[in-house]
Amino acid sequence: MQASYDCVVVGAGPAGGAAAAVVAEAGHSTLLIEREPVPRFHVGESLMPETYWPLQRLGLNQRVRDAGWQIKKSVQFVSGRGNESEPFFFRTHDDRDCSDTWQVERSEFDKMLFDRAGELGADCQDRTRLMDVHTDDAGQVTGVTVKDADGQSKRIDCRVVIDATGQQAFIANKLGLKQMNEELRKAAIWTYYQNARRGEGDNEGATIIMHTESKDAWFWFIPQSRGITSVGVVSDNDYLLKGRGTPAEVFAEELERCPGMKSRLTDATRVGQIRTAKEFSYMTTQHSGNGWVLVGDAFGFLDPVYSSGVYFALEMGVRAGDAVAEGLAKKDVSAEQLGSWCGEFKEGMTWLRKLVFAFYSKDFSIGQFMKKHPEHRGGVTDLLIGRIFHEKAGKLFPDMDSMIQSVQRPESDMMPTS
Numbered sequence: 349m350q351a352s353y354d355c356v357v358v359g360a361g362p363a364g365g366a367a368a369a370v371v372a373e374a375g376h377s378t379l380l381i382e383r384e385p386v387p388r389f390h391v392g393e394s395l396m397p398e399t400y401w402p403l404q405r406l407g408l409n410q411r412v413r414d415a416g417w418q419i420k421k422s423v424q425f426v427s428g429r430g431n432e433s434e435p436f437f438f439r440t441h442d443d444r445d446c447s448d449t450w451q452v453e454r455s456e457f458d459k460m461l462f463d464r465a466g467e468l469g470a471d472c473q474d475r476t477r478l479m480d481v482h483t484d485d486a487g488q489v490t491g492v493t494v495k496d497a498d499g500q501s502k503r504i505d506c507r508v509v510i511d512a513t514g515q516q517a518f519i520a521n522k523l524g525l526k527q528m529n530e531e532l533r534k535a536a537i538w539t540y541y542q543n544a545r546r547g548e549g550d551n552e553g554a555t556i557i558m559h560t561e562s563k564d565a566w567f568w569f570i571p572q573s574r575g576i577t578s579v580g581v582v583s584d585n586d587y588l589l590k591g592r593g594t595p596a597e598v599f600a601e602e603l604e605r606c607p608g609m610k611s612r613l614t615d616a617t618r619v620g621q622i623r624t625a626k627e628f629s630y631m632t633t634q635h636s637g638n639g640w641v642l643v644g645d646a647f648g649f650l651d652p653v654y655s656s657g658v659y660f661a662l663e664m665g666v667r668a669g670d671a672v673a674e675g676l677a678k679k680d681v682s683a684e685q686l687g688s689w690c691g692e693f694k695e696g697m698t699w700l701r702k703l704v705f706a707f708y709s710k711d712f713s714i715g716q717f718m719k720k721h722p723e724h725r726g727g728v729t730d731l732l733i734g735r736i737f738h739e740k741a742g743k744l745f746p747d748m749d750s751m752i753q754s755v756q757r758p759e760s761d762m763m764p765t766s
Contacts, residue, residue, distance in 0.1 A: 352505035363644025363661035364512030365461025370669025372469035387455035394655035398734030400446035402662035426608035489639025532629035538580025540620030636687030
């Protein structure tokens with residue numbers, strides 16, 4: 349590591365890797381640090397189709413194709429009674445290469461981004477922990493202190509810090525900017541299975557969202573390569589993790605209440621440990637300052653239901669990287685310059701947030717909404733693929749909001765069957 353850099357990027361997940369690659373490619377000295385050894389485990393394996401565009405910008409689409417990961421061509425929903433919706437095939441909506449995406453191995457995927465940043469000129473260091481971010485009396489970032497792989501603390505001068513520290517959210521926590529979403533205090537319990545029953549044909553790699561019988565919880569089913577499937581249950585934090593025994597016991601109880609998932613795991617073998625995450629939906633109240641900007645989960649996290657996390661991280665990384673590179677070039681690293689992309693990004697994020705809240709309404713079904721408003725099928729598919737940064741992205745919500753307010757859930761299941 350040098351004594352100074354133009355930009356220090358903290359955290360080598362998708363957001364940090366993308367941001368470091370963009371800034372380094374623009375010719376600015378860039379340090380990318382990661383506290384864990386690379387590669388390292390991370391959940392969040394399912395990509396939205398719109399990840400095609402930031403991956404194209406980074407020159408990685410062909411490498412991702414060649415990696416051998418499970419191709420994802422669709423999303424499917426299964427009701428608490430086990431009734432399956434028709435799959436949402438992305439190519440039906442847009443018959444281009446960008447409509448196929450992947451269920452990735454995050455350790456390998458993140459390392460690909462880490463290595464790409466290095467190829468483009470970034471100094472990439474793993475096993476290096478951020479200890480502090482330094483500012484002058486005017487609040488301008490002047491540098492960082494890090495602890496390297498040998499346990500030695502070092503002061504490094506820099507003009508910009510890109511915080512991609514994930515849910516650790518280093519700067520946001522230091523400045524008190526992290527605000528939990530009280531309506532989405534969720535928790536997840538997940539693990540991995542070998543030989544789970546998948547969909548057929550083009551639906552083999554589908555992300556499948558399955559409600560339990562009571563709709564108090566839902567399961568994700570994410571097919572990966574080598575016959576492995578990621579399986580997790582999500583519900584309110586208190587419902588899952590308080591007063592019900594161990595996470596493994598709760599997972600087993602919820603599995604018994606999910607006929608759609610049970611049938612898929614009949615001949616499967618669990619091959620991973622039980623893992624948990626809790627209270628993960630939040631937003632920061634300020635996203636940039638003089639010499640710093642937040643990206644990825646350090647910026648905010650919505651919910652795992654529509655697999656938006658990696659796409660949001662990559663998109664934020666590219667956008668923030670461009671803003672930082674431009675600011676360094678014109679000697680403007682103000683909060684306004686470094687966060688110039690945040691307004692448009694948050695507006696697009698709003699539409700997916702509204703779809704998340706609709707999903708958690710027990711009196712609402714996307715399947716029923718599609719039956720009543722077939723004219724919005726394209727709009728719903730746009731949201732599911734991540735195409736949210738355009739002026740018509742929210743066109744369906746007046747009708748959806750009206751239905752949520754008026755519908756009363758019938759005793760029979762509302763999800764259309766295939």
